[in-house]
Amino acid sequence: DAGITQSPRHKVTETGTPVTLRCHQTENHRYMYWYRQDPGHGLRLIHYSYGVKDTDKGEVSDGYSVSRSKTEDFLLTLESATSSQTSVYFCAISDGTGGGLGGYTFGSGTRLTVV
Amino acid sequence: AQSVAQPEDQVNVAEGNPLTVKCTYSVSGNPYLFWYVQYPNRGLQFLLKYITGDNLVKGSYGFEAEFNKSQTSFHLKKPSALVSDSALYFCAVRDSNKAAGNKLTFGGGTRVLVKP
Numbered sequence: 001d002a003g004i005t006q007s008p009r010h011k012v013t014e015t016g017t018p019v020t021l022r023c024h025q026t027e028n029h030r031y032m033y034w035y036r037q038d039p040g041h042g043l044r045l046i047h048y049s050y051g052v053k054d055t056d057k058g059e060v061s062d063g064y065s066v067s068r069s070k071t072e073d074f075l076l077t078l079e080s081a082t083s084s085q086t087s088v089y090f091c092a093i094s095d096g097t098g099g100g101l102g103g104y105t106f107g108s109g110t111r112l113t114v115v
Numbered sequence: 116a117q118s119v120a121q122p123e124d125q126v127n128v129a130e131g132n133p134l135t136v137k138c139t140y141s142v143s144g145n146p147y148l149f150w151y152v153q154y155p156n157r158g159l160q161f162l163l164k165y166i167t168g169d170n171l172v173k174g175s176y177g178f179e180a181e182f183n184k185s186q187t188s189f190h191l192k193k194p195s196a197l198v199s200d201s202a203l204y205f206c207a208v209r210d211s212n213k214a215a216g217n218k219l220t221f222g223g224g225t226r227v228l229v230k231p
Contacts, residue, residue, distance in 0.1 A: 031217050033218075033219070035221075040124075040223060041223060042119075042121075042205060042221040042222050042223040042224045043159075043205065043221040044221070045218060045219075045220070048216075048217075048218060050216075050217065056216070058218070090158060090159065092219070094217060094219075104149070104161075104207075104219055105161075106151075106158045106159040107158055108157070108158045109157075109158050
């Protein structure tokens with residue numbers, strides 16, 4: 001999606017290893033989010049950021065940490081990957097107004113498999 | 116806490132027939148409501164939103180949704196479905212109250228299958 005990119009697009013990792021996913025935006029939006037998508041659960045918020053170095057937990061934050069040292073980058077780290085963290089991860093950005101084209105713009109997703 | 120319910124896991128409809136995908140929500144303040152669509156192996160695409168004003172909102176690809184405050188609902192509709200509308204649809208809500216945080220909460224999704 002325009003203005004937001006996620007990397008990598010696909011990753012396979014072993015249980016117990018650390019993994020970092022990257023979200024990069026060029027829209028200069030204040031808010032950035034990490035969601036995970038699992039069948040039957042829709043998208044669930046992991047962590048979000050409301051500014052550089054300002055982050056907060058979402059509803060499924062256990063086992064995840066985030067960092068935002070620059071406006072444009074929001075990193076999601078799985079400190080010690082487990083099979084339950086196999087999922088599709090989406091990053092989203094927002095200018096905070098609820099307006100704009102859709103209020104929130106989503107990246108294309110990262111498919112993570114923990115074996 | 117805010118929440119969204121999409122009561123139907125799947126909706127089947129014949130091409131040319133009307134399509135309705137149901138959504139109800141719960142927030143403490145006034146809601147900002149959104150519909151997104153996801154095609155296989157793709158990210159979420161914005162369809163439409165309700166922020167304020169007219170309860171009937173028109174969006175992309177011929178979709179519309181009606182905000183009903185008394186029923187706390189925001190059902191997605193299309194008068195004449197196309198096979199290409201087959202996808203996964205998500206309803207989402209955000210509390211307009213800034214104290215609640217600028218967080219979007221999603222429903223579990225409804226898979227729409229339009230048959231020729």
